Every structure is written in C-alpha cells, then in structure tokens.
Amino acid sequence: MPLWIDDEADERPRVPLSRRRVLRAAVELADQAGLDALTMRRVAQELGVEPMSLYHHVANKEAILDGVVEMVIGEILGAVEGEEGPDPAGDWQAALRWRILAAREVLLRHKWAPGVIQTRSSISEAAIAYYEGVLGILRAGGFTYDLAHHALHALGSRAMGFTQEMFEPDNPDDDMDPAMLEQMGMKYPHLAGMMAAIAHEAPETTLSWCDDNTEFSFALDLILEGLERRRLG
Amino acid sequence: MPLWIDDEADERPRVPLSRRRVLRAAVELADQAGLDALTMRRVAQELGVEPMSLYHHVANKEAILDGVVEMVIGEILGAVEGEEGPDPAGDWQAALRWRILAAREVLLRHKWAPGVIQTRSSISEAAIAYYEGVLGILRAGGFTYDLAHHALHALGSRAMGFTQEMFEPDNPDDDMDPAMLEQMGMKYPHLAGMMAAIAHEAPETTLSWCDDNTEFSFALDLILEGLERRRLG
DNA sequence: ACCTGAACACCGTTCAAGT
DNA sequence: ACCTGAACACCGTTCAAGT
Numbered sequence: 428m429p430l431w432i433d434d435e436a437d438e439r440p441r442v443p444l445s446r447r448r449v450l451r452a453a454v455e456l457a458d459q460a461g462l463d464a465l466t467m468r469r470v471a472q473e474l475g476v477e478p479m480s481l482y483h484h485v486a487n488k489e490a491i492l493d494g495v496v497e498m499v500i501g502e503i504l505g506a507v508e509g510e511e512g513p514d515p516a517g518d519w520q521a522a523l524r525w526r527i528l529a530a531r532e533v534l535l536r537h538k539w540a541p542g543v544i545q546t547r548s549s550i551s552e553a554a555i556a557y558y559e560g561v562l563g564i565l566r567a568g569g570f571t572y573d574l575a576h577h578a579l580h581a582l583g584s585r586a587m588g589f590t591q592e593m594f595e596p597d598n599p600d601d602d603m604d605p606a607m608l609e610q611m612g613m614k615y616p617h618l619a620g621m622m623a624a625i626a627h628e629a630p631e632t633t634l635s636w637c638d639d640n641t642e643f644s645f646a647l648d649l650i651l652e653g654l655e656r657r658r659l660g
Numbered sequence: 661m662p663l664w665i666d667d668e669a670d671e672r673p674r675v676p677l678s679r680r681r682v683l684r685a686a687v688e689l690a691d692q693a694g695l696d697a698l699t700m701r702r703v704a705q706e707l708g709v710e711p712m713s714l715y716h717h718v719a720n721k722e723a724i725l726d727g728v729v730e731m732v733i734g735e736i737l738g739a740v741e742g743e744e745g746p747d748p749a750g751d752w753q754a755a756l757r758w759r760i761l762a763a764r765e766v767l768l769r770h771k772w773a774p775g776v777i778q779t780r781s782s783i784s785e786a787a788i789a790y791y792e793g794v795l796g797i798l799r800a801g802g803f804t805y806d807l808a809h810h811a812l813h814a815l816g817s818r819a820m821g822f823t824q825e826m827f828e829p830d831n832p833d834d835d836m837d838p839a840m841l842e843q844m845g846m847k848y849p850h851l852a853g854m855m856a857a858i859a860h861e862a863p864e865t866t867l868s869w870c871d872d873n874t875e876f877s878f879a880l881d882l883i884l885e886g887l888e889r890r891r892l893g
Numbered sequence: 894a895c896c897t898g899a900a901c902a903c904c905g906t907t908c909a910a911g912t
Numbered sequence: 913a914c915c916t917g918a919a920c921a922c923c924g925t926t927c928a929a930g931t
Contacts (some may be wrong), residue, residue, distance in 0.1 A: 443914085444914080446917085455803065461750060465836075466903090466904065466905080467904080467905060467906085468903085468904075468905085476915080476916095477914095477916055477917080478906090479915075479916065479917080480904085480907085480908095480914075480915050480916075482907095483913085483914060483915070484914095487905075487906075488905065488906090506853075507804075508789075509786075531782035537732065541847075542778070542779070544826070545775070545826070545827065546775070547827060548827065549827075549902095550827055554826070554827075555844075555848060555851065556847075556848070558851065559847075559848040559849075559850055559851050562850035562851060562854060563850050566850055571687035571857075572853055572854040572856075572857035573857060573858065573861065574859065575854060576854055576857075576858055576870075577875065577878050580825070580870065580875035580878065580879060581875070581878055581879035581882050583823070583824035583825050583826060583827045583879070584824055584825065586826070587825070587826060589824075589826075590816070590820075591817055591818070591824050591920070592813070592816050592817065593777070593778070593783075593787070593816060593817045593820060593822075594777075594778065594780060594781065594783055594787075598722070610786075614787070614789075615788060615792040617792055617795035617796050617799055618788065618791065618795060619794050621795060621805040621809055623805075624806060624809075625805065625806065625809055636767075637809075637813065642810065642813035642814070645810050645814055646813060646814035646816070649814050649882075649883060649886035649887070649890070650879075650882060650883065650886070652838055652886055652889075653861070653882035653885060653886045655884070656885075657882070660905080676895085677895080677896085699922090699923065699924085700923080700924060700925085701922085701923075701924085709896080710897055710898080711897095711924085711925090712897065712898080712925085712926095713895075713896050715925080715926095716894085716895060716896070717895095720924075720925075721923095721924065721925090731902095737896070847899075851904075
C-alpha cells in the first residue's frame with residue numbers, strides 16, 4: 428500500500444474557493460449523485476473544505492440552487508448561440524425546433540435541473556436571454572407580439588426542452604407485474620387495449636414502449652403547427 | 661382568560677389515529693402552510709400526537725407523500741366522475757376539455773400538489789383511473805390506440821390540468837424594477853417590445869398581464885385541434 | 894395493538910474565534 | 913480577507929419501553 432496514493436494529502440495546490448468553483452462543484456455533485464446529495468456539507472466535502480467556508484461565496488443554500496440553475500441555463504444558452512441553426516426568416520418552425528431540441532439535449536445531461544428550475548421564483552438573466560431568442564425567432568417568422576406571447580405560454584417549459592410528463596421518466600422498472608396487468612384488462616379496458624395495440628406494433632420494445640424523443644417531437648410539432656395556423660388565420 | 665378555551669386539554673374525544681386521518685391532516689397542512697411545512701413532526705403536532713405514532717399508520721415520509729398524491733388525484737377523480745360532462749361521442753374535444761378543466765380546478769386548491777406528483781416514481785391507481793377516462797374519451801372520439809397514445813404524451817401533465825409554466829406562477833411580485841426594465845429595452849428588444857405591446861392592449865392589468873386561465877385554454881385548444889387534425893389524417 | 898420518550902444521524906445556519 | 917470549530921434548531925427514523 429504505497430503512501431503516495433493518499434488522496435487527501437495534497438488536494439491540488441490550494442486553488443482558492445470562489446462562487447464559480449462552488450457552483451461547478453454543486454452541478455457536478457447533482458449530476459453524479461442526484462439532487463438529494465446536493466447539501467452544503469457534501470458540496471464542501473467535494474471541495475475539500477469545511478461547510479462554513481461556502482458561506483463566504485454564496486449567501487445560503489437557496490443561492491446555490493439559484494446558481495446551479497443559472498449555470499445550466501447558461502449551458503443551454505451557450506449551446507443555442509454557439510452553433511448556427513436554421514434561418515428563422517426562412518422557416519421559423521425549423522429554427523425554433525432546432526433551438527428547443529438543443530436545449531433539451533443539455534437538460535438530458537442534467538436530469539435534476541428541470542425540477543429545480545421550476546422551484547425558483549425569480550427568473551434568471553440567462554433564462555431571459557433564452558426567451559429573447561425564442562421571441563426573436565417568432566418575430567422573424569411573422570408573429571405579432573400578442574400571438575408570440577400566447578405562444579410562449581402554450582409552449583411553457585417545453586420552450587426550454589422540458590419533457591412535461593406526469594411522472595418521472597427515468598424510472599425504468601415501472602413494474603406492472605403480470606397479475607396486475609391481468610386484472611387491468613377488467614378495470615381499465617382502454618389502457619389494456621392501448622398497451623396491447625402498441626406491444627403488437629413494436630414488439631421489440633417490451634414495455635418501455637415510449638421513445639422519449641419521438642413523443643417529444645410529436646408534441647412539439649403539434650404545437651408549432653397549431654401556432655402557424657393561428658399566425659396565418 | 662377563561663379556562664375552557666384551552667385548546668389542548670380535550671382535543672376531541674380521542675378519535676383514534678388512522679392512515680386516512682394522517683393523510684387528511686397532511687393535505688390540510690400543505691394547503692395551509694405550504695409543502696415545506698409538511699414534516700412528520702408538524703403532521704403529528706396537527707393531530708395532537710407524538711411524531712413516532714405516525715409510523716404505525718404510514719411506513720415513512722415517502723409513504724405520506726404517496727398518500728397525499730393519492731388523495732388529491734382521488735379528489736380529481738371524484739370531480740370528473742361526480743358530474744356529467746359533454747358526450748365524447750358527440751364532441752370529444754369538448755368532453756376532454758371539460759375533464760381537464762375540472763382537474764385543473766382541483767389542483768388550484770392544492771397548488772403544492774403538481775410538484776409532489778411529479779416526484780413520485782410509481783403511478784397511483786387513482787391516476788390510472790383518470791387516464792383510463794381520458795383514453796375512453798379519445799376512443800369515443802374515433803382515435804386509434806396508437807394516436808391516443810401519442811395524444812397522452814403530447815398532453816403530458818396537462819392532461820391532468822397542470823400548468824407547465826417555466827417558473828412558479830404564484831409569485832405576484834415578479835419584480836422588474838424600472839431601472840432593470842429600462843436597460844432591458846437595450847439588451848432584450850423583443851421582450852421589451854412584447855411587454856409594451858401587451859401593456860398597450862390591456863393597460864388595466866399593469867404587469868401581471870397573463871391570465872392563467874386564458875393561457876391554459878389557448879394552449880389546450882391548440883393541442884386538441886392538432887390532435888383532431890391528426891385523427892382526420 | 895397502539896402510542897411514547899430518548900437517542901442517532903443527518904440537515905442548514907449563527908457566532909465567535911482563528912489565520 | 914478568508915476559513916474554521918463548536919453549537920443550535922431543525923429534520924427523518926430506530927429502538928426499547930410503556931399501556
């Protein structure tokens with residue numbers, strides 16, 4: 428057992444703490460260990476520092492949550508502004524779809540983020556900038572401000588790539604034991620029928636039969652088409 | 661100070677604890693004091709009992725959260741099944757809109773519920789029953805099971821009346837101090853333009869310019885119309 | 894059987910003290 | 913100035929004990 432593997436002795440040559448370093452550690456922690464692991468004490472531990480040291484760089488835990496949201500939306504903003512999407516003056520639907528799917532890709536790397544974002548009461552500047560971009564696309568596509576406003580509400584959190592399903596999507600073992608499925612046919616004939624129909628159509632997917640990306644795109648296109656009709660009508 | 665006002669001496673004639681009573685107390689507590697107040701210790705206090713007594717009727721706090729979700733969705737189910745809505749065979753859109761708006765009305769009485777529902781990993785039986793009803797409406801309206809399945813995903817949590825906005829809707833003081841609004845015109849011209857356009861159109865509403873019900877209905881109708889178009893081919 | 898009290902391992906946070 | 917240690921007021925929960 429060589430001594431020089433000791434991973435606590437020389438934790439990097441003393442890079443000083445900073446708000447940014449605290450928030451980066453917090454995001455990494457949530458990515459790796461889930462939102463429940465995001466405690467002041469564990470963030471401090473990750474940084475090799477005493478819990479109380481954090482308070483010199485962030486006001487409190489709420490400020491950390493505000494901060495990680497800021498970082499994630501910043502990452503989204505970087506993704507949509509770093510690359511060139513379709514020209515909104517030519518095809519606003521393609522442009523908006525591109526932007527939203529880019530945002531969604533970032534959120535898939537931070538699955539805990541939507542839940543936190545929705546608990547924030549004030550809108551971060553990064554979010555404002557993102558929405559400004561969405562509005563720009565709609566305007567370039569010929570929307571009045573009034574219709575664009577309705578459009579923002581209609582998209583809701585989906586405008587930033589949120590999935591909006593009723594229950595946690597990441598739960599692979601959504602049980603359904605055979606006995607329960609048996610009696611489901613009696614009490615819930617339509618649900619049983621739907622599952623049978625879909626299992627028949629795509630038998631390879633057993634029972635995790637819903638492809639997230641397909642369903643997200645279906646819903647998004649539905650809304651975009653509806654908005655286009657409102658715009659023309 | 662009359663003695664008989666003492667509100668701790670004879671807390672009701674000893675009605676025994678039960679799972680149902682625990683859950684009802686939990687729902688009431690969340691309604692009145694918010695989700696943060698929903699702790700084992702406060703629920704117990706509300707029932708005039710020691711915290712540990714709760715564990716004889718619910719497994720742990722997770723079970724309480726599962727339970728309050730069950731109660732709220734049960735209330736939704738009662739609302740949609742207690743009254744007769746439009747006939748889905750005649751107008752499936754009207755029938756589904758009626759069902760969803762009824763669910764939404766219940767959720768407005770339990771604003772904390774959507775956040776909790778979305779943290780549950782397993783689907784409660786009450787939720788299954790609600791969705792069975794939605795599917796029944798779609799089928800009566802002539803949907804294939806396949807399209808009905810897409811429809812459920814497209815509606816997502818909106819199928820149960822969820823608002824799906826990006827940020828907490830109940831925050832009335834979404835600040836926007838004039839100075840910030842001033843420079844917003846420079847950095848975010850489209851947002852500034854939109855706010856100006858809408859303030860012009862509905863000057864009485866100052867800056868809480870978004871009527872939740874209007875926006876919810878706009879989005880819902882957009883989706884229902886889109887689904888109808890898909891159904892017709 | 895149902896309820897209780899003390900205790901444990903965790904939180905976020907305050908405060909006074911160190912360098 | 914930045915970081916620390918002890919302490920406080922809260923959590924959820926285990927366990928052994930009461931009735």
